[in-house]
Amino acid sequence: MDITKEIGSWQEARDRLRKWRDENERKSEDVVDLFISYIGSNLSKLGDEKWVVMEQVAIASMDMHNLPIAEDLIMELKERFPKSERVRLLQIQRLNLLGRHEDAMKGLDAMIDRDPTNSVPYKRKIAILKSLGRTTEAIKELSEYLNRFMSDQEAWSELCDLYLSEGEYNRAVFCAEELVLHTPHNFFVHQRLGDIRYTMGGIENLKLALSYYSQALKLNASSMRSIFGLFLSASSLSTNPRVPPADKKEYTRVVTWAVDQITKRYLLSFKHSTLFVSISIAFCLSM
Amino acid sequence: MAQTIGKIGVLVGVMLLCHTGYSVSQHLQFLRYNEDEFTSLPLDMVLEALLGVALAIWGASATKTFKEIRAVEDIACKSYESFFNRPNFMTFNHRGKKLFGMTN
Numbered sequence A: 001m002d003i004t005k006e007i008g009s010w011q012e013a014r015d016r017l018r019k020w021r022d023e024n025e026r027k028s029e030d031v032v033d034l035f036i037s038y039i040g041s042n043l044s045k046l047g048d049e050k051w052v053v054m055e056q057v058a059i060a061s062m063d064m065h066n067l068p069i070a071e072d073l074i075m076e077l078k079e080r081f082p083k084s085e086r087v088r089l090l091q092i093q094r095l096n097l098l099g100r101h102e103d104a105m106k107g108l109d110a111m112i113d114r115d116p117t118n119s120v121p122y123k124r125k126i127a128i129l130k131s132l133g134r135t136t137e138a139i140k141e142l143s144e145y146l147n148r149f150m151s152d153q154e155a156w157s158e159l160c161d162l163y164l165s166e167g168e169y170n171r172a173v174f175c176a177e178e179l180v181l182h183t184p185h186n187f188f189v190h191q192r193l194g195d196i197r198y199t200m201g202g203i204e205n206l207k208l209a210l211s212y213y214s215q216a217l218k219l220n221a222s223s224m225r226s227i228f229g230l231f232l233s234a235s236s237l238s239t240n241p242r243v244p245p246a247d248k249k250e251y252t253r254v255v256t257w258a259v260d261q262i263t264k265r266y267l268l269s270f271k272h273s274t275l276f277v278s279i280s281i282a283f284c285l286s287m
Numbered sequence B: 001m002a003q004t005i006g007k008i009g010v011l012v013g014v015m016l017l018c019h020t021g022y023s024v025s026q027h028l029q030f031l032r033y034n035e036d037e038f039t040s041l042p043l044d045m046v047l048e049a050l051l052g053v054a055l056a057i058w059g060a061s062a063t064k065t066f067k068e069i070r071a072v073e074d075i076a077c078k079s080y081e082s083f084f085n086r087p088n089f090m091t092f093n094h095r096g097k098k099l100f101g102m103t104n
Helices: A002-006 A010-022 A028-046 A049-063 A067-080 A085-097 A101-114 A119-131 A135-148 A153-166 A169-182 A187-200 A203-219 A224-238 A245-286 B002-034 B043-063 B071-076 B096-100
Strands: none
Touching (some): A002 A028, A010 A028, A010 A049, A049 A067, A049 A085, A101 A119, A119 A135, A119 A153, A135 A153, A153 A169, A187 A224
């Protein structure tokens, strides 16, 4: 409901949808709201972008379990692109939504037979297994998939999450390290490795976590998670009895620096609000 | 406005370069007919080529705002949510069914 207050016209709505498509955002509620308020009645004005927007809204409305909108859009897309594999994928997602997982699996197997080089049906099969709770099967399938499509970052990220949900931290670290190899300039991947290493615990892992968080901070100085991670791992190390005293001093220095940074940033974000509050209080008192 | 000027600039710059190429080939042909040695290109062709390049570069930089050269700056603005969103692995068996669902 908030998004309709921000956006005033269908052009702005279209631009916002395009931005979310490019930046890979899953804002399903906002997409559906924008569609209902602005885009739905103005679809013909979008030109060729219409079909991509319809696909985006169809997926978002399925995510919101809003079946009528989804089915309308899928039917229109099917009429326009009767032989398209992308539309077939939307239909299979609809089957998933309705709980007909066996039919969905059969459909995906048929898609794989038609074109074994298309990576998407494999991934959707793994997603179905994951949603059914068959995590070990999903992990096995995903590992086989990654043997073939080794550079698929999304899949490595997914495998990392699956291993984390099973508690297999060592293998999750391996997957997360693959991601670091792909995009070393992305601070998220370092941060995530820091998180996993911190969770694993033990002096060696905590030291590694410290270095990963530092790298994440070097790449993006405004990442609060990295600073908190730095603080936590440094404080765990500084209070650990098996750490030599010289290193302990170093870690305590890191802790004080981190605490200083955290308080500074929170004060910075509150400064403007406290100023406003104090001015308004002074104004009310003077009345 | 800047966009169209920039695009015109690029077009004119590229056309100047093409014209220069054509005139250089004509010039070399002329030298071959006269059996002269090729010492250097005439000055106006060199100037034309340089002008064409400069115009094209200026036009290209006027048409768009460029992205940051360091990929780090681009990524620092992204949200945590968008990084972990994997659309191909999206599942629908979340609480959304009960919270928003119109199907029973």
